[in-house]
Amino acid sequence: MSLLRIRCPLLEESLSCQWIWTGDDGLPLTGEGQIADLPKNASSVQLIIPAAQVLLTRARLPDAARRQPGSVLAFAVEEEMLREPEANQVSWIGSAGGEDILAAVDKKRLTQCLDALQAAAIQVDEIYCETLLLPWTPGEWSFAWEGREGFVRTGEFEGGATDCGGDASPPLSLHLMLEDAERHGARPASIALYTIEPEGAMTFEESAGEIMKNPAAAPDIEAWQRVLGIPVYIAGTWDWRGAQQSSISLLQKHRRWPPFRGLLSRLRPAVWIGAAALVLHSLAVAADWALLANEERALHQQMETRFRALFPAAVAVVDPALQMRRKLIEARHAAGVPDTADFLPMIKTVGPALSELASGSLHAISYDSGRIALELAAEEGLANRIAARLRENDLSVDINPAPTDGGAGIVVLVVTTP
Structure with a gap:
């Protein structure tokens, strides 16, 4: 399977980039130039964003917000990015120490890069942060140094770019990061230093199946250890072209899963059938409603x-x-015939239902046009049982709260004929 790995800074208007193509035979081919000149038809395409252009930061998020779109997550890093949330493309990449780790990049420039790649018939499958491609061991930090600047990986999902330093003086930001880690009880045991191959220093020669690299200069390790107060050792050279595959992608939700390719086109007939069925159902409901309304008018006219x-x-x-x-x-x-809504027939029906009431519990009774109101001193359960008995005798019963001056434990049952 062929792989095209592209390192594209998001700061240049020309959108020039470096790339490495690994063919089906495993032999690499490197180059540098405009996006339009990149090799085509790779089985997989990875975009590498330089460490200085990705902010990795911590935030505390609700569980439901972790998989929200970047426009929602952008508000969590608004203060650190110092620009409007809409200008940031933010992805949730993991959790550490009970907090969520977010990766933020410039949305406009990332979109320009992806659009340029798409215009060149190149579809990006994964986006990686250069920082998180650096090898890392728990309890230790990894630092990549190119002679003047570098970047550090402090955890599985954390790290960042540093400021300038020298052969005998490590970057000040690295020193400050160590002090902050010590305050939080997370100071590493040592720092593994990787020297970054200078541009053009990486050559590919087939020698016993291995890739040969030109050596890169390393800083004064002893001087760095004195300044930082922590063991520092040379772990080797590092180049993004030969970095190990990472599982931490900033474009996970946009992966082109093969089983779902062309799914929309395959479902289009089913969508049209479903839409037609919905229209027919709506027409049937409207016709039924019109028929019932017409029948109601006819019955009303007959009455x-x-x-x-x-x-x-x-x-x-x-x-x-x-x-x-x-x-x-x-x-x-x-x-001279009494009606069921008259007082005597109603009270004759209501009386037996009040048999559970204690003496003196009936405070007041009133009647008005087929409506009897009973003011009772009864608990809620007893009032509900009385209401149930009355409903069994085809009477309508409402349980209303007592007037404010009625006292505690007073309920009002309003009984009406149907």
Whole structure:
């Protein structure tokens, strides 16, 4: 499988880059130039962002926010980036010490780089931070030095670029990082120093199947140890071209998983079928609603016609059922027949349901047009049982709170006929 690894600084308008191509035969080919001149048709493409252009920082995030888009996570690093959150592309890359580790880059320049690569028919599969490609051992820091500047990896997901230093004086920022780690009880036991190959110093020669490298200059180790107060040793040379594969990608959510390639095009017929079914269902619901509304109007018209036939003197008919009920009550009263909504029939039904009440628990009773209000001194459970018995006798019951001056433990049951 062929691999194209590109190191592209995000500061240059020309978008020139360095690259290494490893073909199916395992032999590497390197180059430098414009993005448009990069090799094409690689099986996998990795973009390496220089350490100085990626901020690795800690933050405390809710669990649900860890997989949120970068526009949401950008607010967590707003103070450290010193620019508007919308200008940052932020990714959650892991956790350490109970805190979340975020990687932030300049969103505009990263987008320009990715757009230029896409215009050159190159689709990036992974984006890596140069800092996290440096070898690292727990309890130890790794430092890459190119003679004047460098970058340090302090943990599995942490590190950063340093300022300038010299042969006998390590970067001041490295010294300050050690002091901060000591205050937090995380001072490393030693620092493994890797010298960075100068540009053009890395040559590829096939010798016993190995890649030969030109040596790179190292600083004065003893002087660095005196200044830093910590053991420093030469761990070897380092070059991003030959760095080991990393699992910490800043573009994990954009991976091109082969099983899902072309999924949208394959699902397009199903989407159209589903949309058509939804439209048909909506039309059917609308037709059913219109049919029911028409039936309701027809029934209302039938009731109004019957009511006018029985009571031709009626002037306005708004609710035929209610008006018929009232006329029926008037007819019963005129014939001397009690109605179920009268006081005596209602109290006859309500009385047996109050058998559980203690003597004196019924404080007041009132009646008005088929409505009886009972003010009781009863606990909630007893009031609910009384209401259940009344509902069994086809009465409607509402349990209302007592008036403010009624005292504690007072409830009001409002009983009505259906």
